Amino acid sequence: MSTKFTRAIARRPAPTFADGLTSVSLGVPDYDKVLRQHEAYCDALLRTGVEVLLLDPDDRYPDSTFVEDTAIVARGCAIVTRPGAQSRLGEAAEIRAPLSQFFATLDEIVAPGTVDGGDVCEADDRAFIGLSHRTNREGAEQLAAWFGKRSIPATIVDIRDLDSILHFKSGWANLGDGTYVVIDELVDRLDVPHESIVRTAPEEAYGANCVRVNDVVLLAAGHPRLQADLVKRGFTPLVLDMSEYQKMDGGLSCLSIRF
Secondary structure, eight states: OOOOEEEEEEEOTTTTTTSSSSOSSSOOHHHHHHHHHHHHHHHHHHHOEEEEEEEEEOOOTTTTGGGGGGEEETTTEEEOOOOOSGGHHHHHHHHHHHTTTTOOOOEETTTTTTOGGGGGEEEEEEEEEEESSSOHHHHHHHHHHHHHHHTTTTTEOTTTOOSSSSSSSSSSEEEEEEEEEEEEEGGGOOOOOOGGGOOOEEEEEEGOOOEETTHHHHHHHOOOOHHHHHHHHHEEEEEOOOOOHHHTTOOGGGEOOOO
């Protein structure tokens, strides 16, 4: 089984988007394409039956369209994170008001802890937290304790030695129904049955950041082998162009907070 999503929060990309943080050299994003791809993403969420609260762009924070990093929702509760990049700390404060429309109480990660939502994945009544260059040990332990209070066991997975991914969810996705999409580098680090894993080909590693939303799997374009593997497993991929977001270390999961 997978979580049934009914709502999502997203933020339109700011004109300053290309000034954001990135660890790759894939060129400068085309802002017109950035906007079109974001619109297509939000339309895809709507098509799955999800109501989208679309926030205005925030020029102060070039990375602010990657709202997933600012909050985590589980079992009707929400916690505001403390992003690991100094330039993104203000984004967490800005997500409070939108979240307060849906959650009466908001918990928070506090200093010296840092957590990026892209390092956190729920899977079959468990939570996995990536210890990365953005999520530190203190933050991961705070979050694990928060999950524990909600009877969700949490496992911390150290990915700080991997240069191939920025966030934990850059390299793996839980599709529900006991199926995971995983890059080669993470296969042996996850306590899940190997037969439940769909391994991405090295040249299709970016496709691992796919997202199950109700009856479809949002999948970045350009990953035909992974797409075929998902179809064979009984999933319905909905393919979206993510070229401009890939230039900024962004993926499909980054662009919304789903609950």
